[in-house]
Amino acid sequence: MEVRIAYWVENTFSEGPGKRFAVWFQGCSIKCEGCITKELWDFNGGKKMKTSRLLEEIRNSYEKNRIEGVSILGGEPFDQKKPLSDLVSGIKELGLSIIVFTGYIYEELKSKNDSFINNVLNSIDIIVDGPYIKELYTENLYLRGSSNQRIILLSNRYSEADFEKKNSFDLKYKNGKLLIVGFPFRFINNGRK
Numbered sequence: 001m002e003v004r005i006a007y008w009v010e011n012t013f014s015e016g017p018g019k020r021f022a023v024w025f026q027g028c029s030i031k032c033e034g035c036i037t038k039e040l041w042d043f044n045g046g047k048k049m050k051t052s053r054l055l056e057e058i059r060n061s062y063e064k065n066r067i068e069g070v071s072i073l074g075g076e077p078f079d080q081k082k083p084l085s086d087l088v089s090g091i092k093e094l095g096l097s098i099i100v101f102t103g104y105i106y107e108e109l110k111s112k113n114d115s116f117i118n119n120v121l122n123s124i125d126i127i128v129d130g131p132y133i134k135e136l137y138t139e140n141l142y143l144r145g146s147s148n149q150r151i152i153l154l155s156n157r158y159s160e161a162d163f164e165k166k167n168s169f170d171l172k173y174k175n176g177k178l179l180i181v182g183f184p185f186r187f188i189n190n191g192r193k
């Protein structure tokens, strides 16, 4: 199965608890006003790759970097629900924790009663949900950009104490590009508010 992705980084401490592989899905139909990753909206952008190949990258990072989990961001991961479901099943088999960031509301996703969405929700440990609402902009909530967004624990792997942290960011140089990973609020938002 193929997934359209923008990019990934092998390891970061800025996208959730511990050292994590992070992958950004390409394409988003939600289109929040004030989104800072508009370049990830286009469903024709990024590149397609097999989920099995992405899993290989994750496995390699585990062997090399001893990552504790994978963070899946976007773009909107649930706009590619079939490959997302395939990917999280594979990550779960590796025994790694999984965080998915979505612009959809958790209860809305559940109420769809869709087998792919349900598999994702039953396989992951954390969902960070809700659209970015620029009027509710905040720099003070870990892993979130607006105060409507929630961190919801879907397994016993983590506790709320694991998410009582401050936001951070890393700079990664990959394939000739400088990527800003994490939550670089003042760095990026200068002039936005």
Ligand code: SF4
Pocket: 028, 029, 030, 031, 032, 033, 035, 036, 037, 038, 040, 074, 075, 076, 102, 103, 104, 131, 132
């Ligand atoms: S859901 Fe995320 S990627 Fe999509 S528009 Fe909103 S903030 Fe941007």
